[in-house]
Amino acid sequence: MGIRDERKAATLRGIRAAALDLLEEQGFDAVTAGRIARRVGISERTIFRYVPSLEAAMLPAEGEFSQAIMACEIPSGADGAGVLRVLLGACREILLHEVGGNEFRRVSRLMAVEPRLLLVATRQEQELVAAVTEYLVGRGLLPRMEALLVGETLATAWRVTWQCFGAEERAGRPADPLELFDRVVASLAALVGEPSE
Structure with a gap:
């Protein structure tokens, strides 16, 4: 990584940290472009070169989650179960990276005390589902319902x-x-296992 890339990464980390700091210290309404910019030492417009929205700054992994899913190598001819396995593996890798950055714990605590953050996450989830569906259908990997x-x-x-x-x-x-993610995946598999006759 060159000096320019390092600066970009540091600025992005600063924007995300400032958004979460403001959320923790003053609540959801305090997370404004102006306040983030002042904390990071950049202009308000610069923020939106790094994140598409203030919501994306508050929930940093969501955008990366979508990008990583779309970048997965899905073997040709994979059925729905195979596609799901590949994408769940990608989710696990994203989670591993996110937990390493310790934002997972911080965001999880904030969601418990700031209901509007949960609404932001729900909206981002809906966007993710739509993007994954269109991606899988558009590439001809799965029919719409399976996607x-x-x-x-x-x-x-x-x-x-x-x-x-x-x-x-x-x-x-x-x-x-x-470990919780692995348990969730195992529980899903058990719930949708082959029906007994």
């Missing part, structure tokens, strides 16, 4: 992992988000 089910399943696995993690954190119990 929609894959998108909804990804969003559900992600959301339930966050919810379980938040519940454990609030209860003061140590929790490993990766």
